[in-house]
């Protein structure tokens with residue numbers, strides 16, 4: 001290697017760990033799914049024959065839950081930076097439980113929708129309702145992957161592998177969790193404004 | 196996750212252990228000659244070079260199948276009255292009383308398109324060369340995540356198995372065209388292929404998309420993070436730029452196809468009505484209301500148009516590289532080449548509705564899309580101009596790869612010109628869904644991308660297998676193929692302008708079209724001959740793997756880093772340290788230089804005689 005040679009070009013790399021970059025790319029990719037659905041929603045709505053209905057109130061509660069879970073996730077991250085291993089675990093467990101609660105809440109919203117005769121499919125279904133199910137369902141699927149990720153990080157932290165010198169996994173989990181929360185808030189707001 | 200694979204964790208600088216390559220890691224793998232089992236070496240390999248070959252061989256398999264299907268439907272089109280009884284041993288019940296089943300004809304067209312666009316020219320082309328060349332040309336030990344890379348291949352493999360198996364089911368494979376427009380694709384009552392065949396198609400494509408995303412994420416990360424010392428973005432070979440942007444397009448476009456496929460699945464199996472409305476079929480009214488089939492087209496073409504550039508851009512990159520090497524000249528307009536790739540990538544997302552001019556869209560909207568579409572001609576022309584200028588007064592070496600590269604440019608121009616015709620809404624309304632469109636995209640995409648693929652295989656074969664392919668057979672293959680595709684696709688423009696519709700099983704019932712009987716026969720003969728010519732390549736390929744002339748390390752006297760590796764690079768690519776990079780990859784025939792090429796890893800201090808003034812400063 002010619003170490004004596006002066007290299008004019010900058011050193012390669014972004015300074016980001018490859019896993020971090022991969023996560024960001026996958027999040028961009030997922031966003032495209034929702035961009036597609038929300039634009040399809042608008043295109044379809046503007047064609048008429050669109051059933052109007054009020055969104056279940058429980059959605060607001062679920063949104064609050066996921067907002068709080070972003071807070072606990074951030075708490076876990078900051079605790080890891082301070083090396084408070086115990087707090088990391090508590091915060092991660094809290095986030096996990098809140099995530100589960102969100103999923104259960106979403107499931108119940110589906111129940112509410114069915115109760116008010118807004119169906120996913122079948123003769124009585126209108127795309128306006130089906131879209132709500134699809135948006136919630138595809139988001140819930142992403143949230144499940146987020147829960148799996150949380151689980152992995154939690155196990156790491158139980159083995160003392162999450163602390164100020166090993167921030168990669170919890171850092172990635174935090175980014176992903178905020179992404180999922182932000183995504184949901186976007187969807188909720190979108191549905192509120194466009195139904 | 197990847198760090199858990201024992202054989203790799205130590206060997207690869209970037210496999211998730213750490214980003215910078217340290218000296219320590221650089222030396223590890225040469226001694227790594229401990230035996231790997233056959234399975235971990237050739238089957239579930241995480242080595243990018245093996246994965247590349249897996250993609251290539253699978254792609255070849257699919258290409259033969261896709262070609263066979265097209266020969267079958269060309270038989271029908273060329274000799275509509277002939278009996279096809281002799282095909283019964285192969286096609287079984289799809290030949291009825293000596294006639295091809297009309298619905299099976301549509302299945303053949305559909306599967307031909309699907310296979311060629313996705314399995315051959317996307318997975319086979321990008322999968323092979325992005326995998327093979329990215330680490331080798333940027334100076335990396337392997338991909339950022341060998342494990343994800345392996346998954347990418349195996350998702351493709353499973354997707355292939357499912358698509359293949361759909362050929363053998365009772366109701367036949369999907370038959371709604373490669374664009375799977377509903378309602379035809381949504382209703383099994385409409386055509387048998389929209390039953391189980393379509394379900395398998397959708398499942399297979401979903402897995403295919405996963406494979407593409409895993410691969411693409413890896414290509415981008417590798418290019419951004421694992422370049423060797425000195426390899427700035429402005430010193431990257433154009434191949435890498437094209438693979439990079441291809442992966443970006445895939446990452447943004449494929450999820451949208453996934454979204455559309457998911458909604459279609461819901462419509463087919465869960466009773467939703469995203470794309471279905473007011474349909475009467477066989478006198479029966481369907482319950483679905485409120486859906487919009489046009490919505491599907493928007494979603495599909497939002498992927499579909501970038502997809503055609505996903506197919507062509509890797510070929511563009513490889514052709515640029517091969518042309519510079521074999522013209523012994525720097526590529527003309529390196530930065531313009533990158534700029535035009537960027538321009539094409541951006542524009543490819545805002546032109547999709549040019550496939551939908553006849554859907555009754557607002558004419559004003561149509562004009563906007565027409566305007567944007569025609570702008571794509573500008574970066575395309577920049578590229579063409581630069582390729583021609585690279586050839587101009589070059590010291591051309593007519594290797595087989597070079598011939599295919601020149602052929603690429605020819606086909607790209609011929610097909611691109613008709614794109615400008617189609618891009619005009621007023622003209623497109625006349626020729627939409629005719630053979631004119633078929634001719635357009637087979638020249639500009641199908642044949643061009645295939646030529647890029649061939650050029651790439653002939654050029655990088657020595658690095659893949661340590662042997663050379665036979666040049667004479669290569670020439671014969673080139674000329675037969677080159678003449679073949681023109682003989683097939685030029686007449687198609689003519690019948691297309693006359694209004695001859697695509698995807699029609701039988702045209703003999705229309706008086707206007709019966710005058711084209713001879714021309715159709717001619718096209719069919721040319722197509723089948725061109726198809727058979729491909730077996731020269733297949734023979735050459737497999738024969739040369741075992742018996743070809745032995746290659747040297749740098750048989751084409753090329754500048755890029757892959758040629759600084761051993762004849763057949765081992766695990767980790769470079770036995771010693773990874774070379775550092777000092778210059779761009781196109782120092783061919785530099786005035787004052789001792790040789791007519793200066794590889795990227797040669798420092799300026801060793802080339803005093805040829806340094807430019809500003810390079811002299813860098814040398815000391």
Ligand code: HEM
Pocket residue numbers: 374503504506507549550568569571572575611612613614615616617618619623626627628632635636639640641
């Ligand atoms: C100057 C640049 C180009 C323009 C203006 C252009 C324009 C068009 C238009 C307007 C259509 C729709 C025709 C119709 O269905 O009525 C079309 C079809 C198509 N083009 Fe191009 N094109 C260009 C270059 C390309 C390139 C570079 C590729 C691929 C590498 C490509 C691939 C295709 C394909 C695959 C279709 C047909 C899809 C189908 O209906 O099955 N085009 N093109």
Ligand SMILES: [Cu+2]
Pocket residue numbers: 499500503546547549550
């Ligand atoms: Cu297009």
